Amino acid sequence: MVKQRRSQIDSSKRRQILPKEIRRKQLIRATMGRIAEVGLSQVTLSAVTQKAGLSQGIANLHFDSKDNLLVETLKFVTDEYNLGLQQILSGTGYLSAQAKLQALVQFQFSRSVTEETKMAVWFAFYGEAKSRPTYQSICADSDRRAALGMKTLMTAVSEELGHDIDTAFVTDGYIALIDGLWLSLLLSPRKLSRVKAKQVVFQYLKGVFPLWSDVR
Amino acid sequence: MVKQRRSQIDSSKRRQILPKEIRRKQLIRATMGRIAEVGLSQVTLSAVTQKAGLSQGIANLHFDSKDNLLVETLKFVTDEYNLGLQQILSGTGYLSAQAKLQALVQFQFSRSVTEETKMAVWFAFYGEAKSRPTYQSICADSDRRAALGMKTLMTAVSEELGHDIDTAFVTDGYIALIDGLWLSLLLSPRKLSRVKAKQVVFQYLKGVFPLWSDVR
Amino acid sequence: MVKQRRSQIDSSKRRQILPKEIRRKQLIRATMGRIAEVGLSQVTLSAVTQKAGLSQGIANLHFDSKDNLLVETLKFVTDEYNLGLQQILSGTGYLSAQAKLQALVQFQFSRSVTEETKMAVWFAFYGEAKSRPTYQSICADSDRRAALGMKTLMTAVSEELGHDIDTAFVTDGYIALIDGLWLSLLLSPRKLSRVKAKQVVFQYLKGVFPLWSDVR
Amino acid sequence: MVKQRRSQIDSSKRRQILPKEIRRKQLIRATMGRIAEVGLSQVTLSAVTQKAGLSQGIANLHFDSKDNLLVETLKFVTDEYNLGLQQILSGTGYLSAQAKLQALVQFQFSRSVTEETKMAVWFAFYGEAKSRPTYQSICADSDRRAALGMKTLMTAVSEELGHDIDTAFVTDGYIALIDGLWLSLLLSPRKLSRVKAKQVVFQYLKGVFPLWSDVR
DNA sequence: GATGAATGAGCCTTCATTCAT
DNA sequence: GATGAATGAAGGCTCATTCAT
Secondary structure (H helix, E strand, O other): OOOOOOOOOOHHHHHHHHHHHHHHHHHHHHHHHHHHHHOHHHOOHHHHHHHOOOOOOHHHHHHOOHHHHHHHHHHHHHHHHHHHHHHHHOOOOOOOHHHHHHHHHHHHOOHHHHOHHHHHHHHHHHHHHOOOHHHHHHHHHHHHHHHHHHHHHHHHHHHHOOOOOOHHHHHHHHHHHHHHHHHHHHHOOOOOOHHHHHHHHHHHHHHHOOOOOOOO | OOOOOOOOOOHHHOOOOOOHHHHHHHHHHHHHHHHHHHOHHHOOHHHHHHHOOOOOOHHHHHHOOHHHHHHHHHHHHHHHHHHHHHHHHOOOOOOOHHHHHHHHHHHHOOHHHHOHHHHHHHHHHHHHHOOOHHHHHHHHHHHHHHHHHHHHHHHHHHHHOOOOOOHHHHHHHHHHHHHHHHHHHHHOOOOOOHHHHHHHHHHHHHHHOOOOOOOO | OOOOOOOOOOHHHHHHHHHHHHHHHHHHHHHHHHHHHHOHHHOOHHHHHHHOOOOOOHHHHHHOOHHHHHHHHHHHHHHHHHHHHHHHHOOOOOOOHHHHHHHHHHHHOOHHHHOHHHHHHHHHHHHHHOOOHHHHHHHHHHHHHHHHHHHHHHHHHHHHHOOOOOHHHHHHHHHHHHHHHHHHHHHOOOOOOHHHHHHHHHHHHHHHOOOOOOOO | OOOOOOOOOOHHHOOOOOOHHHHHHHHHHHHHHHHHHHOHHHOOHHHHHHHOOOOOOHHHHHHOOHHHHHHHHHHHHHHHHHHHHHHHHOOOOOOOHHHHHHHHHHHHOOHHHHOHHHHHHHHHHHHHHOOOHHHHHHHHHHHHHHHHHHHHHHHHHHHHOOOOOOHHHHHHHHHHHHHHHHHHHHHOOOOOOHHHHHHHHHHHHHHHOOOOOOOO
């Protein structure tokens, strides 16, 4: 009864890794769905696994604990957003800073980012972050990185336009505005459309960069 | 089975009878405290009542259910904020619209409004609002009233200054900015101070009302 | 601050005794009502006192405990029935045994005895009696006394008619029949009326006492 | 915080997985036991599950709620009884109606049917039936079916004997007698034995069917 | 005596987690 | 790895009882 240790090269193992990641993603998506549907405080593993069409015990199998599943869900949303963000900010194209900023706004109010489910997840975790160090640090990390990139961009824009502005300020305002608009989008989507939200942002940018003519 | 006779010195455990409203407020405050400490999803009645120094059953006695206690807590925070808001907006003094707007900003970033506990409660409920009709409607009601008042104020300011501005836009931006800054204040108070937050708001207003000279 | 000990003759004391009994009866009636309405297992003191139009704590004041109130309620019903029974059995009139038996049947299916509420209370306690020594002994006591009286009556009837019957048997059957008809009356009053129930009893008696001509 | 490793000898606590129906029956039996021991109003899930040697949560797992467990318990007792009843009434043998009636009496006072536990359960639910529609309808259904079958039998007996009797009457009386005797058996088993109870029934039948010679 | 706010033990129920299959 | 029955800790809630007024 000798258990044969699988060679690391064994391709069958690699095949099993993929399903594992798929299972995890399945569960994370189901978790997001439940958060959006019933709120973070009402999420139960049994509803999540059921939504994923899987068995009860599988969440603990892949994530060890419910708490960890939630953390991974937050990370997932956060990482996805940051990835998109970095692609724009550190875009290797020949885009001007102004063009990049325009692209940023488009991205931040794209259907994919402002998808109801994601917004719900986002703010669900924000709402608990204050009292949950783990959430807190994930959010803070993400925010810090994002803020840094945006500030660099703002500075570049300001330089392109020959402005002399406190870009730290502008960035803080910009970020707050985006967050606030997202919240509005989440809570009263009827009142505020994506288009209108973008216009509000552009109006802000016009105020900040008076010399920028072709905003939007 | 010896019944222990309570020492007369142990007055802390003496049963006290107080008016209903006081008890309710006591419990609401304790609830707010727990939300801030452990997050909405981790609030338990036993922790709330313990924090209030009362017995387990008293929460149900005065609020019928945990859910109702939470709703009343949200209402409490909401009402308090709206009261302050209306006092400023419909201030019966001879303040100019500009002065009122200044006062509004001061109020919105006053220590009382931006108190950590309140911010935590605020966003805790926002995070769940999407999936909880009751929270949703309370928040939406409050927001609508607030937005209305602010828009009126913005219009007045714009008229005082002779501006020709789409005040609906400005108001949406203003509100989003405030919300976003509050969120920042909650999540990374070290990065953003109250003072800085106000400066960000004033910067926004300067951009929106270029002719307004003495902002701040 | 010497508390004056009331003289036993003091008429004011006697006046207070009456109200006490009234309160007790009020509570017992309310208890019966609740038992009939929601079942013994669902009776709560707060519902009982509310039905009686009295304050929450009064039940414990007058009966010390809920359990005691229930016991007293059972005793009340039991005593009332036995009183009526004894009045008939030991009737000091010049009634023949046969006339007494007729009267007995009339009594046992009188509106007062078969009142829905009383039947409900009766069987509610029967249902629990097996496992509650206190109920058990009250019921058993009552039953024994009643059985004794009825047996005496049956014997008298049998003697009057010149029958040679095992009256113990007849009595057991009679009692069982009455109990069973009461149960029927309680559970399906639509199927079995009081009148029909009496006819069933008379039919039984006719079978037992063939020589008895004017039954009913 | 040392996790104690379960001894291999302690097999009594080993988690066992069994078919749903077996678990349900286990729990129903335990419920019946508790009803007989402490009365319907004092039954608690924790005592039931403990009696069954299972964990606290299992009752809700298999029955969703305590109330439902009780209903299913009532149904179980009821169904079992009715099954036995129908087997006798619609017996496919060549038994005469008189023989069937004899068998019926034997069955109704068999050890299995008059088992203390079952009688206790029976009357526990009867006691609450009046105020609990669900119990009421289960009992009523059962009673109706049983009554129908018995009436048919009585009619057959009466025809076999050439009697001209109102069998509806006889049946009502018969059923009431049985119920009453069961109650007696439950409350004072010392006073009334199964044998004696049957004699009482036969005495009744003799009275009703005078031409029936070999009763018992 | 009477009231009803307050207490707290005990219940039902939920649900994350475990584990035999 | 996967399943889902089983577990049991913990929570919300009820309600008999107490007691300050």
